[in-house]
Amino acid sequence: MSAAPAIVPPGGTIGILGGGQLGRMLALAAARLGLKCHIYSPEEDAPAFQVAAAHTRGSFDDIAALEGFARACDVVTFEFENVPAETIERIGPVFPSAATLRITQDRFEEKSFVNALGLKTAPFRKVDGPADGSGILKTRRLGYDGKGQAKVADAREIAAAYARFHSAPCILEGFVDFAFEASVIAARGRDGAFAAYDPPENLHENHILRRSTVPSRLSAAQVAEAKDIARKIADALDYVGVLAVELFVARDGQLLVNEIAPRVHNSGHWTIEACAISQFEQHIRAVAGWPLGDASRHSDAAMENLIGDEVAAWRKLAANGGALHLYGKSEIRAGRKMGHVTWLKGSRG
Ligand SMILES: Nc1ncnc2c1ncn2[C@@H]1O[C@H](COP(=O)(O)OP(=O)(O)O)[C@@H](O)[C@H]1O
Ligand SMILES: [Mg+2]
Numbered sequence: 001m002s003a004a005p006a007i008v009p010p011g012g013t014i015g016i017l018g019g020g021q022l023g024r025m026l027a028l029a030a031a032r033l034g035l036k037c038h039i040y041s042p043e044e045d046a047p048a049f050q051v052a053a054a055h056t057r058g059s060f061d062d063i064a065a066l067e068g069f070a071r072a073c074d075v076v077t078f079e080f081e082n083v084p085a086e087t088i089e090r091i092g093p094v095f096p097s098a099a100t101l102r103i104t105q106d107r108f109e110e111k112s113f114v115n116a117l118g119l120k121t122a123p124f125r126k127v128d129g130p131a132d133g134s135g136i137l138k139t140r141r142l143g144y145d146g147k148g149q150a151k152v153a154d155a156r157e158i159a160a161a162y163a164r165f166h167s168a169p170c171i172l173e174g175f176v177d178f179a180f181e182a183s184v185i186a187a188r189g190r191d192g193a194f195a196a197y198d199p200p201e202n203l204h205e206n207h208i209l210r211r212s213t214v215p216s217r218l219s220a221a222q223v224a225e226a227k228d229i230a231r232k233i234a235d236a237l238d239y240v241g242v243l244a245v246e247l248f249v250a251r252d253g254q255l256l257v258n259e260i261a262p263r264v265h266n267s268g269h270w271t272i273e274a275c276a277i278s279q280f281e282q283h284i285r286a287v288a289g290w291p292l293g294d295a296s297r298h299s300d301a302a303m304e305n306l307i308g309d310e311v312a313a314w315r316k317l318a319a320n321g322g323a324l325h326l327y328g329k330s331e332i333r334a335g336r337k338m339g340h341v342t343w344l345k346g347s348r349g
Contacts, residue, residue: 004190005093007289008074010034014284015073017094018080019046019055021327021337022264025272026079027052029280035288040069047327048079060084066091077241077287081105081262082142095190095240095287096262103237104262107140108171114257117232121257122248123174129167130159135175137161139168145335146207151175176256178248182216185268186230187282187292188239195282195295196227197275199247200303202267208335212267212303214274218249225255233260242283244268266305266337273323273342274301300345311338 008014014030016023019041027037027048036053039046042060049055054072058065060083070076070091077095078088081104088098103109111121127137132155139148150161152172162170181204186196201216202209218226230245244265246258268279277285277293285292306317309332318324322341329338 005075005289008035008287012036012074012288013038013053013072014288015040015069015076016048016052017041017060017076017078017083019043019048020079021047021329022079023048024051024327025269025278025280025325026077026264026283029278030284032281033284033288033290035284038069038073040066045330047329050328060087063087063090075287075289077283079263096237096243097240100237100239100262104260105141107138107143107259108169109140110260111171111257113236114233114260117236119229119232119257120254122176124171127158127162127170127172129162130155131172133158133172136173137165137170138173139165139170141168146204149207176248177251178256179251180217180249181258182218182226182247182249182255183212183265183267184226184230184245184247185242185265185271185279186227186234186245187242187279187286187295188234189286189292190240190289192235193292194231194234195292196230197268197271197279197295198297199223199226200267200270202246206335208307208337209266209305210307211305212270214270214297214301219253222249222253222255229255229257233257241286242268242279266340267303269325269340270301270303270342271295271297272325273344274299301342303340303342305337306339306341308332308334308336308338314339317341 013036015038019039024047038054039048039052040056056069085098085101088094134153137152152158181202182199184199200212200214203211244261248256264279272278322343326339
């Protein structure tokens with residue numbers, strides 16, 4: 001690991017590993033601050049390439065290409081958390097750190113880390129072979145949008161799901177009959193400054209985020225507790241950048257940590273319209289070593305994802321008063337996030 005990089009002044013270049021919609025929105029936010037982005041992605045036509053000053057097409061195990069990319073950037077960050085931690089270590093300095101990635105890439109390590117901070121999660125245990133019990137079997141690594149997860153009721157179902165996951169190391173997690181889901185999106189600067197957004201309430205359909213709404217049904221005390229959870233996690237990781245903490249809000253009001261995303265998050269897209277400084281600009285500020293911006297919310301908002309062919313309604317959506325975001329993905333696939341719409345309160349048609 002090299003020394004901490006200098007503060008990136010306007011005109012400098014932020015390297016972003018991953019070229020999806022998150023990278024695209026990061027690059028757009030960076031541009032507003034006079035910063036350039038250089039995107040690294042294996043994809044041929046990555047959504048972020050279209051809006052960035054530079055891009056490199058390469059795989060995440062091509063160390064020579066990654067090192068060349070890192071040399072061309074003043075600081076490197078990522079929008080895709082499955083870049084191998086060893087790679088991050090090799091090309092450092094990267095924000096958030098390789099140590100953070102090591103923890104958040106593995107559900108067992110992540111939940112153990114959260115519990116060690118005195119924060120609650122659903123009960124969980126390792127599964128590396130035949131096991132009994134019920135709940136949700138999840139692969140420890142590489143899951144997203146519900147991939148690598150199965151609801152299981154007994155030993156037979158665990159065995160079947162485990163086989164479907166090619167015997168990858170798993171955890172068995174207790175099923176939480178939550179009242180609703182929420183998330184905290186927060187930022188920590190290089191100087192340790194902390195800023196959290198108002199936690200949205202999140203509705204998932206088929207394990208994919210459908211809608212995020214602010215304000216949520218959380219009480220003021222729960223909002224404070226949620227922000228405190230994010231702060232404890234961020235401080236313990238010596239985190240730099242934006243992170244999201246997904247929460248289950250139990251029927252008795254307890255907040256359980258579901259997972260940590262070491263990056264900007266889909267449930268924070270509404271911050272573009274409803275806050276002076278969006279999660280994307282906040283992340284850029286943090287990794288560039290700039291002061292964090294004001295995370296306060298000036299409007300109530302609802303964000304809805306456009307998934308798969310829902311994006312075909314773009315013309316109608318463009319006319320109905322929401323802020324339409326399209327990610328520039330040429331191919332529509334079922335379950336693929338193609339765009340989103342944010343409505344500010346009062347403008348919903
Ligand atoms: N233990 C659980 N109890 C109830 N619902 C769960 C549980 N774990 C996951 N889910 C549901 O599945 C969604 C996706 O699971 P999550 O663990 O966040 O994985 P992913 O990495 O796919 O987002 C959650 O947001 C929640 O709706
Ligand atoms: Mg999740």
